[in-house]
Amino acid sequence: MIPLLYLFVLSIALLAIGLAAIAAERHLVVIMLAVEIIFVASTIALISFFSYNAHANPDAVTMLFAIFAVAAVEIITLITFYVYMKYHDISFDVSKLSKFKW
């Protein structure tokens, strides 16, 4: 059986990569994809802590579905922004998002 520490280190590595992408990137879509990577990291941490605990709380199911729901909402928002900004020739540069007005 895989030790819990390895799964946790994998999760932390994904978190660090997502933070690196958010810090170093200026493209809006790539930043949102990096947030998705952080969601994957949190899911891996949740599931590994759940499955390696002898007396785990079944409410972790609700937390897992909450993570899935937030990830789904984020992707819906991303696709909406993408279509809107693409067809209005708005730059995807997040430092120019002040022009993104209604």
Add this chain to the structure above:
Amino acid sequence: MIGLYVFYAIAALVITSSILVFVQKRLIHAVIALAVVFFGSALVFFIIGQTLVALLQLVVFVGGFSTYLIVAVATEEKNARLIRFPVFAVLSVLLFAGIVFALQGIPSQQFGEGNNFLTAAASALATDYAMLYIMAALLFAATIGGVMIIKKFTKLLI
């Protein structure tokens, strides 16, 4: 023991793909790399015995979200690279090193038999309906809002 090597291979796949998400030149390649990350995390869940979560990850993330993202992004023609502060990426490497260094004191012991998500899902889904309805309403509201914005500002769906 073989399972450990398989885990190493999958972890290498996941970490490499997640780095490729923001190193790729074209956006469509970044989205495909993100789909590989989803697939690799589903393999990780399958290895540690959580088959329900692995199936959810495959069906919902790889099958649903990645397809939507690829279809949405595939229409893009040009894509300029917009890297601002690559130095800041070093900070997250330091974060990773610090947390791993802090984990050195924790003994790498294995816990008990482990729980299966299939059995836990049966009891939790029966008692937490309210929370699930809130999440469903959140999803529905976000979808309606997205469709309204697209309909208001583009002529695509009209």
